[in-house]
Amino acid sequence: MSLIPEALAAKFPADRPTVGYGVHRVVGLETEFGIHAPAHPEASHSVMSLELINAYGHKLAQQGTNVASTEWDYNEESPLSDARGWQMPRSIAHPTQLTDQTLVTADGQDVHMLVNLILPNGARFYVDHAHPEYSAPETTNPLDAVIWDQAGDRIAQQAAEHIASQDGAAQILLYKNNTDSKSVSYGAHENYLVARDLDFTELAEHLLGFFTTRQIITGAGRVGIGNLNQRPGFQISQRADFFEEEIGLETTIRRPIVNTRDEPHAQPETYRRLHVIIGDANLSQYSTWLRIGMTSLVLSMIELGELPMVELAEPVQALQDISHDPTLQTSVLVNGRGWMTPIDIQRIYQQAAQAYLDRYDIDDAQSQDVVTAWADVLDLLEHDPAQLADRLDWVAKYQLLNGMRTRHNLQWGDAKLAMLDLQWADLRQDKGLYYTLVARGAMRTLVTDAQINHAMHMPPSTTRAWTRGRLIDRFGAHLAGVSWESVLVRPFRSGPLHRYHLLEPLAGAQQEDNALLAPEQPQLTLDDTPDNREEIAALLELLKPYRVTGRH
Amino acid sequence: MAQDQRRQASQQRDDDPHIPDPLPEGTPAPGSAAAQTSDLDSLLDEIDDVLEVNAEEFVQGFVQKGGQ
Incomplete structure (x- = not known):
């Protein structure tokens, strides 16, 4: 895949690889x-x-x-x-706790803090x-x-x-x-x-x-x-x-x-x-x-x-x-x-x-x-x-x-x-x-x-960010991990995780064939219903080209 | 409001250089030295209003930890 229109790429010197214009x-x-x-x-x-x-x-x-x-x-x-x-962490209501490196709730429980969204x-x-x-x-x-x-x-x-x-x-x-x-x-x-x-x-x-x-x-x-x-x-x-x-x-x-x-x-x-x-x-x-x-x-x-x-x-x-x-x-x-x-x-x-x-x-x-x-x-x-x-x-x-x-x-x-x-x-x-x-x-x-x-809520439509962001919005309940170039999908409540690598940043952009990720569709729950099974099957099919199998 | 109207007028002029300035007589032409001074004065009035009053203490207190 390339950003460069074919006619333009043909004019560029063959010995100079380019990924933009x-x-x-x-x-x-x-x-x-x-x-x-x-x-x-x-x-x-x-x-x-x-x-x-x-x-x-x-x-x-x-x-x-x-x-x-x-x-x-x-x-x-x-x-x-x-x-x-x-x-909401307790320290927000108790500003003195802002100095604590480990946060606890009023009843002494550790507050689970997430460092990465x-x-x-x-x-x-x-x-x-x-x-x-x-x-x-x-x-x-x-x-x-x-x-x-x-x-x-x-x-x-x-x-x-x-x-x-x-x-x-x-x-x-x-x-x-x-x-x-x-x-x-x-x-x-x-x-x-x-x-x-x-x-x-x-x-x-x-x-x-x-x-x-x-x-x-x-x-x-x-x-x-x-x-x-x-x-x-x-x-x-x-x-x-x-x-x-x-x-x-x-x-x-x-x-x-x-x-x-x-x-x-x-x-x-x-x-x-x-x-x-x-x-x-x-x-x-x-x-x-x-x-x-x-x-x-x-x-x-x-x-x-x-x-x-x-x-x-x-x-x-x-x-x-x-x-x-x-x-x-x-x-x-x-x-x-x-x-x-x-x-x-x-x-x-x-x-x-x-x-x-x-x-x-x-x-x-x-x-x-x-x-x-x-x-x-x-x-x-x-x-x-x-x-x-x-x-x-x-x-x-x-x-x-x-x-x-x-x-x-x-x-x-x-x-x-x-x-x-x-x-x-x-x-x-x-x-x-x-x-x-x-x-x-x-x-x-x-x-x-x-x-x-x-x-603030919608990803760019021209890169894999589209797939990443839309997956989170629609299929968030089924995701076990997301990074710049990978996605870990949990198809059902129990059962194996599927790993996908989106190594090409231009793949996964908004297209007709990924209408499953189009905006304005309901979020999918983890419930094992016939409708959800159908949606998950369609999702796995959509992500198939990115599937990583075997040990990693 | 007056500023919004002025902004709209100025945007229209950007779009079409042939639209004459619809400003009343006595108003300095936009871009003239007089207009720029008056705009800046009014802007500085607003900055004076919005700027933290305890500048010394505030600036002293703004201490950051290391970053990339």
């Missing part, structure tokens, strides 16, 4: 949220994150929606649908150490990536609101940012599938120049300079000061600009998963869309061997120098090309992308929109960056900060400005400053509220 590529975003209980500074971040995940499970259960889950001690044989029913929209919502994390389902283009990314922001916020709806609950606030501006950073990762046969060294060398400079478009803006916030000031990126290496495996220490983690969750002979850890979490739809769109275009060109090489002399230093200069005048040394501004460097990539689309007559709307917007944004960054305050996170934030500095005569070190930076990313619709701007029509949006709300 234009902006079309399998992609999924992850967000680690900041989590904070202002009235309980002693609260454990891990416990708060656990409570948040469990609160969302409880909320879905109250609505009668299925969700797949696992406990701390992951055991593939344990029933996935929580037979105990979802209980797989949602009906195909996403994973779970505890990653001290943060709640949302990993969006697999999508195939930048606009869909935006929709399912923003659906995750709403899911997390709804979980927090569900906690707040309980009597006596602690207020838990969530932030879509990447640092506490003290010493800690947490990620907003992007995952792109690229061709396995692409030489990784070649890929990484190209990405160093691109990732170091794309922040002038995709940065989320930050008040404070240095990984310990040593100097007052404003910089373009949330993440730049937390990177120390060019290429490497780590994600929590000595972070590299290009991460080498290779766990494709897909056919390893066909795909590599490029795990991008350098990006900022964007609230702006436009910033997210360009981040995914530009990067997808660059990957398509690298796969074909058609991207000009831009080799920075000192990538890590350049990353920080560029971030620290919101006037965008800083030049960095490019081997063989001399000193260049980040705008000049990004123009090389944008112009190459335009030439690539022209050469292969790739004229679909999404690819064309991205390459055009990319050019427009670079022109405005050069001539009148303030005009981008309605599109780019860092420019919008910078404009507010400068306005506040002038109005109240503030120095960069003033707490009011740090507060503005933090509150930009507050997920509450009535408090978050990004949402305030959207409500005023001051930030452009690319997708509708209805599309985002739909995506």
Whole structure:
């Protein structure tokens, strides 16, 4: 299976394996949220994150929606649908318990906490150490990536609101940012599938120049300079000061600009998963869309061997120098090309992308929109960056900060400005400053509220996420395990489990032949009725191509 | 409400550049320096209203544990 239309694939060089074209590529975003209980500074971040995940499970259960889950001690044989029913942990009603690592109910029973939910929209919502994390389902283009990314922001916020709806609950606030501006950073990762046969060294060398400079478009803006916030000031990126290496495996220490983690969750002979850890979490739809769109275009060109090489002399230093200069005048040394501004460097990539689309007559709307917007944004960054305050996170934030500095005569070190930076990313619709701007029509949006709300409950239709999410919704009672690439089905209350591997991310998309998974059909219970037997037989038939037999 | 109407008008203009601005006389043209300043002033008023009042304490208290 391939995303690439046959006529187009025929034009690509045969010796360059490709798994995407234009902006079309399998992609999924992850967000680690900041989590904070202002009235309980002693609260454990891990416990708060656990409570948040469990609160969302409880909320879905109250609505009668299925969700797949696992406990701390992951055991593939344990029933996935929580037979105990979802209980709100006691600590939510007793905020002092937020400090406990093991939670107990009033009568001394352990509270069963689930660390990992797989949602009906195909996403994973779970505890990653001290943060709640949302990993969006697999999508195939930048606009869909935006929709399912923003659906995750709403899911997390709804979980927090569900906690707040309980009597006596602690207020838990969530932030879509990447640092506490003290010493800690947490990620907003992007995952792109690229061709396995692409030489990784070649890929990484190209990405160093691109990732170091794309922040002038995709940065989320930050008040404070240095990984310990040593100097007052404003910089373009949330993440730049937390990177120390060019290429490497780590994600929590000595972070590299290009991460080498290779766990494709897909056919390893066909795909590599490029795990991008350098990006900022964007609230702006436009910033997210360009981040995914530009990067997808660059990957398509690298796969074909058609991207000009831009080799920075000192990538890590350049990353920080560029971030620290919101006037965008800083030049960095490019081997063989001399000193260049980040705008000049990004123009090389944008112009190459335009030439690539022209050469292969790739004229679909999404690819064309991205390459055009990319050019427009670079022109405005050069001539009148303030005009981008309605599109780019860092420019919008910078404009507010400068306005506040002038109005109240503030120095960069003033707490009011740090507060503005933090509150930009507050997920509450009535408090978050990004949402305030959207409500005023001051930030452009690319997708509708209805599309985002739909995506909270419905998976993307173009990938295996469709099968994963729809299985959970309709057949949740019969699932014993779900992961990115596998499903464990319990056909009947007792009896053997069936294991299925969906290793091809493009298989299992919504089609005529899987009407069994179509929306608006009743959930199937475990009851052994003739109707259920017929439905289960049809399900096993549908999943047959993915069946794994024998020992595993 | 006025902002919603302005937003709608501005969206229409985006769609069709030939639609003239239906603004009363004396209103600064959208995009002009005067209009931008007035928009930003009104925006900053709103930010001042919504921003946490105890900024110092709040920002100090926002401490996160390690992440990826």
